[in-house]
Amino acid sequence: MAPAKQIKPLKNPVSVTANLLLKGSTVYLKADGTWSDDIANSAIAHDREQETALLALANITEKTQYVVGAYSFDVKIIDGKATPLGMREIIRAKGIPTITPDGLTSKPEWQNQFTKSNASSHKI
């Protein structure tokens, strides 16, 4: 009897993301092979085998010129949905920068991730 195949674990679960080829905006791979602009709809891989399968699925649509640059990234699961880990993916998932220049009408509610600095802690 062949030994049971060892499935390599992941440090964190992962989802797969890419950019739309035409517009460049961020999208996430769903379990059915289509793409959503909402990370909450993304498929989640819990081990290497699932991750490889998701990337292979992404590769199929990448070849149809719908998306570009697919890759997997770490997520955490909250209420069964993927949420991004790390500032880069947090910013991508929001679809807009954390700051709002003149001309952008909607101000993201989460724009100030940093608290006001306490300058006195460094005064000499």
Added chain:
Amino acid sequence: MSLQQSIQQAAQKEYSPTAPAIAPKNVQMYKYDQFDDEFITQRIDQLRSQINRRLAGELSEDEFKPLRLQNGVYLQLHAYMLRLAIPYGQLNSTQMRALAYIARKYDKGFGHFTTRQNIQYNWPALSDIPEILEDLQKVEMHAIQTSGNCIRNTTSDPFAGAAADELTDPRPWCEIIRQWSTLHPEFAFLPRKFKIAVNAAEQDRAAILYHDVALQIIENDQGEMGFKVYVGGGQGRTPVIAKLVREFLEPQYLLSYLDAILRTYNMLGRRDNLYKARIKITVNETGVEEFSRLVELEWNRIKDTGFNLPEEQKQTIFKHFELPEFELHQYDAEKFESKKLKNNGFDYFVKNNTFAHKQDGYTIVSISLKPHGGIPGDISADQMDLVAQLADDYSLSEIRATHRQNLVLPHVKLDDLFILWQKLTKAKLAAGNIGLLTDIIACPGLDYCALANARSIPIAQMIAEHFDDMKKLNDLGDITLNISGCINACAHHHVANIGILGVDKKGEESYQVTLGGSSRSDADIGKIVGPGFSGDEIVGAIETITNVYLAGRTNNDETFLAYYRRAGQTPFKEALYNVA
């Protein structure tokens, strides 16, 4: 609304919609001829075809990427980014209105001026790019060679042609280099990107010693003009100050000498390692003496048979840059001083945002794109239209972009300065902080850039908000502070008096501080002061650094950099890290 209608409406002047949106009369800048127009048409058609082939699956992303990059098209975090070339930073008012139109029609109503004197749009769709380039062509602009491993936009002194301290106007030479380098077939696929800067003034306002080739225009003992040539400067992960390779180059040999430098680099430059491919590494690995010898060898072989600019063609280009006819007038000094006394804001504006013009009665005005809490280098479409109008009304329709991400009106009559300041104030463009701590260079950072490790813009905003007292800022005086979101150093953090580099430290944004850099003729590379700071701590760290300087300087005339060079890092380390 078409581009022509938009420009007409913005300018509120007579305009025929069938006429091309030509430059305003009398602007001293290069004007396209039929050849320029035709090759740009061909280039746009070529890119449109490449985009269509990519969308049809005939080109892979690997095949398409170098093609789009050579037209300034990047794929960033949220969208494509299009970088347009502003040759040596010079714009006319019509071009600025076209930039406003593009910001409104294809973007989200704003643009971002860069440290390469260019402008970037952060939100265009790939399919819109040929149309944007067609609109740009109507105002004699393009995006060719704003990225990719080719010769990029030549940069220069933003005060060129106006500054009292310049030996001569460097712009004709920049234009000659632009024409020589645009679509140069031999140098389209170099080992890495290649940047040339030209300066002709006493002060270096273009950071030329951090370019692959730096050309300082000088006069020899016989009173003849020529170039002092430096090679191998750069920033990025390996900052290097350019090294002198030729004390004096006669101007007629400029192009053959550049050919020799580029050819030597093209032969020796490494293509096996992206991080070792710039000419600074080639010069370092080859040795500057050997590199110079090889350049001279090649140059001696081609200088009399290779390409040098025919005198007639040179004169044609120089004619485009003949100085405008300035009005000879005596400005009312008493009235001017009285307005300064009555208006603190105007007083600071005059002190920090103006520079001596070569013509009496005129001044050079810098428009800070670093308003209180603003995003360095960002400007809205409405502000662009206003700047265009102010250029028409007060600066002979001329505008410049600076490598410190500001704008310049180069030819303003002193008598017009107060009303100009009032109009800028209404548009939130009158911050009198040029050259001060809050005149921060910041790259787009992790808010936009696919390469970044940390955010730059919120850090710049927090520092600007913390240091919002103009009296204190003026007391601190001449300090440069630059913030890059990654080691690629697009915001020139290595060469700032106070540099901030954003890094990713175990998934958290962290900010490393360097001190003592300079991008001027006393060029120096900043040194890391110690462990990095979190986003919450960095403003406090900058406050500490400025307090060390204020407490330690011998008098108000000792600048931050002079103090640092005298005192070294020790007092800063002691204060920042409580090291006894």
